[in-house]
Amino acid sequence: MPQIQRTPLADQAADLLLDRIRSGEWELGQKLPGETTLAPQLGVGRSTVREAIRQLAGRGVLATRQGSGVFVTALDVPEDWDAVLRRADIVSIIEARIAIESEAAALAAERRTAADVRAIRRALDARAVATASLEEHVDADTAFHRSIVVAAHNPILLELFDGLTPRLRQAMIEMLRIRAGFGGTADHARHVLLSDTVAAHDARAAAAESRAHLSELKGALS
Structure with a gap:
């Protein structure tokens, strides 16, 4: 030894x-x-x-x-979370979003309060008019998706989402630059549908809509 x-x-x-x-x-x-x-x-x-x-x-x-x-209880010292996120590529970030947000959407549909729905609608409206710059749009989009995670009333999911946010913001800006565009009628309609499923207490549809929307973003990169 x-x-x-x-x-x-x-x-x-x-x-x-x-x-x-x-x-x-x-x-x-x-x-x-x-x-x-x-x-x-x-x-x-x-x-x-x-x-x-x-x-x-x-x-x-x-x-x-x-x-x-x-x-x-672990076979190695866990790596610093920030270091992992800095190294992660866009696809990995979107896959993490799918895991977090699809479950959060389902829980939000089950647990949302009237105040939660009002907050989601306000964030949706703010997202619709945030078109002055790509960065403004990404920040408004993130705020909308966060409002749904908040409505899930699960502090762990919210902490995971907030932990992802700085790298998520960077990844989304990079992705939208690659796509050379953001927003649009069809894109907004998907977000309206997501908010409607949460408001309607339809957990299955909310999870499916969240997963479908984010999977489309992932597919656009391949």
Whole structure:
């Protein structure tokens, strides 16, 4: 077993444990050996092992279960979300939108309040007149789709949508530049239909309309 050569010891111990997890020594959900076993393997004291485990637990790789031990909960440190989004291509972003927004549309149709419908209609009207620039149109379009996600009353879906928004805005601007146009009567009609299905409590139609609309955007890139 490689041993630690320099400080900080807890950081080095955490790195060595993470390397062993990445190499497949322990599988997802598997229990790690106890501190008395790991400490001599790593060449550190038990308190250093405990600190290393705390570090990896904070990074989502390990979890301590009271009275049971320490278990592997991820096989690597999750990559920074912003870095993933910056690297993602337009198709990947649209596919993520399909997953988030089609479910959000269905939930919005089931859960929307009268206030939600009014907010969706206002966003729809604002989208219809946001034609001065491509950027203005994309921002108004994003606000409309966000109003539907808000109406789903699911904070996780809303957080995912908001997390996508900066990269989504960039991707949509890039895509519409490729298409050399935005808006139009047919496009607006699709958004009217989506808002109508949500207002009508038609969850199946809302999900289908959201998926169809975004799938058309994806298809336009291929």
